[in-house]
Amino acid sequence: MTSLLTLSGVHKAYGRTPVIRGLDLTVADGEFVGVIGPNGAGKTTAFGLIAGHLRCDSGTIQLQGHDITALSADERCRAGIGRTFQIPQPFAGLSVYENALVAATYGAGLDSEPAAEAACDALRRCGLSAQGNQTAGSLTLLQRKRLEVARALATSPRLLLLDEVGGGLTDAEVHELLELVSEIHAQGVTVLWIEHLVHALVKVALRLVVLTDGSLLADGPPAEVIASRLVRETYLGSELEMEAEVEHVAG
């Protein structure tokens, strides 16, 4: 598999507080990578750096061998990076279809006809075709999660960054979301998914990376990473819920 995304020696501080410390990460085309780590580890910051919503202090980011470090978020979106946000902010008064259309038009920069096609396609893939005319504000929580994924998909990404889309869902709803993301991955989209629901993530991710204090603590097959003593020790004493997640998966 060829390399799709490469982070080399990436650093980022907020003021004087370093948050990402020399992060190196390579993701091959077609991978499905889960990203875990305690609260404040820098996971969302790393996504912001990859998607261009934040700037690296130093280091480089490459997409398909091209240096994208200096590109804006819009340019990176057009280069094939789509993302969801931890706190989804759909246009509540617009219809579901219009929300996807805005992403295709302004995110991906498509003209009206291809944008309409991309929006419809994204809604279909996310099981929201029947809700196209409903306002986004009237959706259930699971449908809002689906819409968040659809908005990212409407930009036709090669690399999809999912930031805790599973939060707040019931087990059955999480299962539906896993199926949705697995289908998207099977359609050829490379997935990088931050999720606190480790037990759910390990069912679908083929590789797991653990971020702690802004650098990689572990990287490998999910079962091996979760079983690693270092990883389990990192979660010990962290939030109880997370500790339980890791212990539950490790058995």
Ligand SMILES: Nc1ncnc2c1ncn2[C@@H]1O[C@H](COP(=O)(O)OP(=O)(O)OP(=O)(O)O)[C@@H](O)[C@H]1O
């Ligand atoms: N805009 C900001 N300004 C200052 N500090 C920030 C900012 N955004 C995040 N931080 C801090 O940077 C650190 C890393 O935050 P980040 O959200 O990247 O971690 P995370 O691993 O995604 O955490 P969580 O799992 O809680 O979402 C935290 O200590 C956070 O408080």
